[in-house]
Amino acid sequence: MALTQFTAGATGTWQIDRILAVTGSTLALAGRLEVSALPPTARPDAVWMLSGATSYKRYTERAEQAALDAAQPALGRPEARCAALIPIRKTARWWDLPQDERRAVFEETSHHIAVGLEYLPAIARQLYHSRDLGGPFDFLTWFEYAAGDASAFEELLARLRTSREWDYVEREVDIRISR
Incomplete structure (x- = not known):
């Protein structure tokens, strides 16, 4: 299990192009994002920090x-x-459902994995679990893609967001970044 921190502020490797609340409240605007391994480092310019862990699937x-x-x-x-x-x-x-029922919504009904596979290798992704870390989100998903694959990425998101699984999403923020 690897821990990762996403820190928004005035400095960072990635430029934040937009922050959009899809469902629920948004996050504060910031200019840059740094992705780093935990333990967290103090950053006086930090506007917000989110942490997550890679884990078993x-x-x-x-x-x-x-x-x-x-x-x-x-x-x-x-x-x-x-x-x-x-x-x-x-x-x-969602969390009140037994594991097998969450799995059924996730894949048998919403086809989350099957849909994602259609967009590989153009769109790379990494899921970070943050629910057990006490943060404001359950999952942090990081996607990377070439500019020429931006429309495919939008299509991927649209398909996932119209699935039954998204009936269980109470907060989602879409943060677009570039370098």
Whole structure:
């Protein structure tokens, strides 16, 4: 398990192009974003900080994981100069469901993994879990893609946001970033 911190402020590797509340409240505006390993470092310019951990794949079956591993490119590709950080908090109703019912909504009904696979390797992604870290979001998803794949990224988001799974999202912020 690796811990990662996303710090918005006046400095950082990535330029924040926009912050948009999709559902619920937004995050404060900032000019730059730094992505770094935890433990957190004090930054006097920090407007907000979000932390997450990579972890085991909670809703992914073995064959799905093998397909993801075969198609998923590494983060940090030179051509991937566009990125998005999308923090999401799900409803209490979601967390009240047993694991198998969450899995059914996630994949059997919403086809989250299958849809994501259609956009690999153009759009790389990493999921960070933050629910157990006490942050304001349950998940932080980081996407990287080349500028030429921006329309495919928009299509991916549109498909996911119209799925049944998104009935359980109570807060989502869409942060677009570039370098």
